Amino acid sequence: MAVTRTAPAVRAGTIHVLPKPFGIGATIGGVAALAAAFVGLLLDRNEALQEMMILVVVGAGAVVGGRTLGRFQERPKRISPPMAMSMLVAGWSGAALVALIAFALSGEFESIPSAFFEAVSATTTTGFTTIVDPQELTHAMRFLRVMLPWLCGLGVLIAGMGVLPVAIAGIELSPSRGLRRSEQLVTSTRGAVRNIFGMYLLLTATLLLGFLLGGMGPFDALSYALSTASTGGMANHAASIGHFDSAFIDWVATIGMVAAGGSLVIVWAALRGAWDSVLHSTELRLYGCLLLIGFLGVWLIGDNLTATEAAFSVSSMLSTTGLRSGNWAAGGSFTQAILLIGAGIGAMTGSVGSGFRLARVVRVALEVRRSLRGLLYPHRIGVIRIDGEATPEQSLERTYGYLWAHLITLTSIAVLVNVSSLDLMGTLTFSLSLISNVGIVLTDENIAAAVVLDRWSQTVAIVAMVLGRLSIYPVLVTIAGFARWLGRFRPHRSIGGS
């Protein structure tokens, strides 16, 4: 009698829940395309009629298709963490695919791989580009480059904080102290979406006003507000915000980047008057300390950078925004080292920013302290306590596992990326920028977001940006789940004869 082996049902279930998030992602991409088409209609008029038509068709098709896909899927009874991770990846994939189609059909990019690179860079809020001078692009295309990160950043925030039951690699969000359950940022799904969207919109509107007051035109003000709030860093000018040569605009952007890299949970607690939660946040204190130390270090010890440039550069790197103002390479090796570390660490948990993230840095630092104490006091039970709460060992183990995954990925990227024009510092900043989604290359002599890459480097960079934006594990979990699902179609191995 033959004994057959069947694939676990849960794998099929994981695949089964992906159409809807993919559809939501596609809808997000479609909305961005339609918004870009509308901007093009207002500002480009007849100059780019064909491009607008393409955007309308792609956008409308994505919205209709995305919503239709969602209808074919029943609501899952339970969403397990691996399912949630795969749904996150599916959502991003939907948005990236629409962005790729829009960019590829626009004719603004020299090849489909370049369009793909731009699409991934925008949807992962990285900010790298293959366009040397964005002013050559139409308004519609420039707007699509900043709208996509804004909408995808919002999507990541809502999915990560409010909808999916997933705490990737041990950075769970704690509820704010002193607030009742009904007053928390994340209550019901609908409440979470409303609160997160409201705060994101508020930050964007405030930045828009600030940039307008600084003398920017309405289109640029809106573009840079979207780019800053999302930490996307996509710019309308080759010199980024440095193009405006305005200290006021630089400071508005600096404050905006600091806010965007901060935790929405903390901001929410502050707005609701739960100061206990704000003042006792270890992560916030570390964020403040690193910003201050980085600023003072770059300003006082580094070379040639003004206080404004120092503040701008540190907040841009730490928040993983990647907007630029001035040539930070002139700051010397010390400045470069500080900025490199900032990009590696990244933003706070609960923000749209990326990177290794401060919450994990706090955990790793406390683990170092615990290990040291363990040597001095071998019998002492070391408990890692963050914000007064004991952190579960299981969660800590996931963080340490993630640290290794992050380091291995970073090292692999640095080895695999082969950009002949970059020096050592350039290769390091490029690799860090990819995995932290900063979007800046800082060499010994220059700073840039536009990169010229061969196919191989471009492919590695695309993978790196996606791994960084989605915190590595969801991508690997999805690939593993997909491979298992494909395994169902292999002929079953029989044991014994019939």
Next chain:
Amino acid sequence: MRVIVVGAGEVGSYVAERLSRQGVDVFVIERDAKRAAHLAETIDVEVITGSGTHPTTLAEAGIDAADLLVAVTKSDEVNLVASILAKQADVPRTVVRIEAPELRGHDAAGLRRASGADLVIDPDEETAQEVLSLIEMPGAAEVAKLGNGEVFVIGARIPDHAPIVGKSLIELGVENEPDWDYIVSSIKRGSETIIPRGDYVIEPNDLVRIVCVRSARRKVAKLVGLARDVPREILLLGGGRTARLIAEKLRGTGARVQIIERDPDRARLIAEKLDGVRVLQGDITDSDVLDEADLPRIELVAALTGEDDANILASVYAKSAGVPETIAVVHRLNFLDLLDQVGVDAALSPRTATANGVLRFVRGDVAQVTTFLQGEVELLEFEIHSGSRADGSSICDLGLPRDVLIAAVVRDGRAQIARGRTELRKGDHVIVMAEPESVDTVAKTLD
């Protein structure tokens, strides 16, 4: 009066013995045949072998005629069921021991109500309170509070250098004039405990109990040679519930608390739950572990495990390492003399702490009962009711036996040390030191 005690463990046997000495008919139900036989041989009670959750066993103990059921086994569930069965048999009052926090909390209020228990006792909580009282009064062997905290009873082993040494009670009385704020209420010398009279002279190594008003407790501490600061560096040996309760209470006082617990899982749990408390995992008799706690800095060690030998050994080690104050929980009272000899400053037992609650309940006319681990005397608090023979009488006119001492009177919330001429009034709370055999006489006199 007929009382059924379910469980002849440490608490049950102690309660049975205390009640039996007051002439109460005590029936003890114990599952373990060996333990039951041992109890029957050592104290004057009726012992039935069986479970307190079996109606037949309860019937055998005469549940129909019982006035009180005291269920104090180690199992909360058994105690609750025994109480339910007793209430079904129309026993007027039941006392149950419940330790699990889940059953003591608000969520289990319905269950407790359903059990019909009139009093719920918790030995861990009582023991923790006793340790905390001893921490407040470093060097004391015993501390008790009565009269709503207005009256303190401080028991201390008198050191050679204590100012009280060599003085008679008359001399102390003269020094204390005109308004006495303390009185020596009992003295244990050797194995004998007495309620002393005027010509009795205090000697070194006496275990003296002094009743004082709240404001005089520091003065009394100096008098008996205990003038020390309240300890700030505290080491608790054993991470059981008692230690956790103590640590929780001490956390807010600024004291630095360390706990040593043998079980790794429990040690981790404590470390996670108690922020600010340092937890070491290891055996309390392991000198490496004790040394890691930095004993020279420690001001008080309390050994709270369930193992007497480990508690005593660790306390002795701590004492030898220079810890000024040691407290040990003991379960076998024959170790008490040994503790005195090896210099352990205070000993306490969950049994006395728990028994006080039960005895108070048994004697419905008494507001408070305190028994001591060393010595047979009891400290009682009575309220003078309207129509009492004592209402309007002077203490010297009450004709109380010589082994009874009215030590203090709390009137309108203010405590005063009682003198022979003190006139009692309705509403007074009277603090009395007495032998158990005289308790009934005192109760009748003051009722």
